[in-house]
Amino acid sequence: GNHWGYSKENGPDVWHKNYPVALGSRQSPIDIPRQVSHDPSLGPIVLDYDHCTSINISNNGHSVVVNFDDTDDRSVIHGGPLENPYRLKQFHFHWGGKGCDGSEHTVAGNSYASELHLVHWNAVKYQSFDQAATAPDGLAVVGIFLETGDDHRWLHTITDAMYMVKYKGSVTDFKGFNPKCLLPSNLHFWTYLGSLTTPPLHESVTWILLKEPIVVSEKQLGKFRLVLFTGEEEDQRLRMENNFRTPQPLKGRRIRSSN
Numbered sequence: 001g002n003h004w005g006y007s008k009e010n011g012p013d014v015w016h017k018n019y020p021v022a023l024g025s026r027q028s029p030i031d032i033p034r035q036v037s038h039d040p041s042l043g044p045i046v047l048d049y050d051h052c053t054s055i056n057i058s059n060n061g062h063s064v065v066v067n068f069d070d071t072d073d074r075s076v077i078h079g080g081p082l083e084n085p086y087r088l089k090q091f092h093f094h095w096g097g098k099g100c101d102g103s104e105h106t107v108a109g110n111s112y113a114s115e116l117h118l119v120h121w122n123a124v125k126y127q128s129f130d131q132a133a134t135a136p137d138g139l140a141v142v143g144i145f146l147e148t149g150d151d152h153r154w155l156h157t158i159t160d161a162m163y164m165v166k167y168k169g170s171v172t173d174f175k176g177f178n179p180k181c182l183l184p185s186n187l188h189f190w191t192y193l194g195s196l197t198t199p200p201l202h203e204s205v206t207w208i209l210l211k212e213p214i215v216v217s218e219k220q221l222g223k224f225r226l227v228l229f230t231g232e233e234e235d236q237r238l239r240m241e242n243n244f245r246t247p248q249p250l251k252g253r254r255i256r257s258s259n
């Protein structure tokens with residue numbers, strides 16, 4: 001059927017037809033204004049990824065996703081706005097086309113080349129990711145902006161693996177990757193209550209956006225665009241690019257800033 005995507009016919013402007021929550025009161029992404037209220041009660045965000053276990057990397061037809069073993073609390077984030085530790089489930093990216101920006105959140109109206117999402121779920125309160133994904137305090141996503149400049153020294157492990165998942169539905173082993181190597185030097189952040197940025201657009205995400213972008217090269221970003229939206233058996237070959245939703249109305253929400 002008319003599965004959702006990022007083209008004119010099935011993209012963000014028509015998602016509300018099958019997912020009415022798209023017009024809801026806590027949708028993501030958003031634009032982060034120049035002035036955000038500083039909340040001194042916000043402690044630092046802590047990412048305990050030392051024993052994380054990556055499993056595989058896959059092309060789900062919307063992004064490239066690195067999946068983790070989330071059967072115990074071996075890799076969690078806590079602190080910041082979070083009342084519980086949240087378990088790392090997967091990370092994935094959103095990006096633009098050649099020379100076009102592709103982040104989802106924007107800062108004072110400015111986009112970045114790409115945005116990395118580290119997706120976590122509240123395993124203290126919920127029994128599974130799918131159950132947490134529909135709860136207002138179920139998920140915590142750490143967003144990291146990517147800007148272009150020099151090569152990122154560790155991103156090649158991911159871009160090399162992307163060759164193996166060119167087609168929608170492909171998956172390949174991807175063990176021993178620790179996403180700590182993708183973090184910027186400081187963890188200052190903005191935080192607000194929002195949603196998944198793709199259907200089903202559940203309003204279940206506490207967003208934690210790191211202020212400092214990481215730097216990747218145009219060449220590395222170019223390798224993201226060798227991935228396809230389409231499957232090997234399809235006659236159409238659609239390059240995976242511009243897989244981002246644009247900023248949504250704030251609807252009175254408060255955005256808080258750490259230090």
Ligand SMILES: C[C@H](CNC(=O)c1ccc(S(N)(=O)=O)cc1)Cn1ccc2ccccc21
Nearest residue numbers: 117119129130133141195196197198199200
């Ligand atoms: C949500 C889940 C599929 N989607 C995601 O896991 C997901 C994660 C993060 C983002 S982002 N870009 O905001 O970081 C977007 C989507 C499947 N799933 C679980 C329950 C459930 C119910 C109906 C349909 C699908 C369902």
Ligand SMILES: [Zn+2]
Nearest residue numbers: 092094117197
């Ligand atoms: Zn995402």
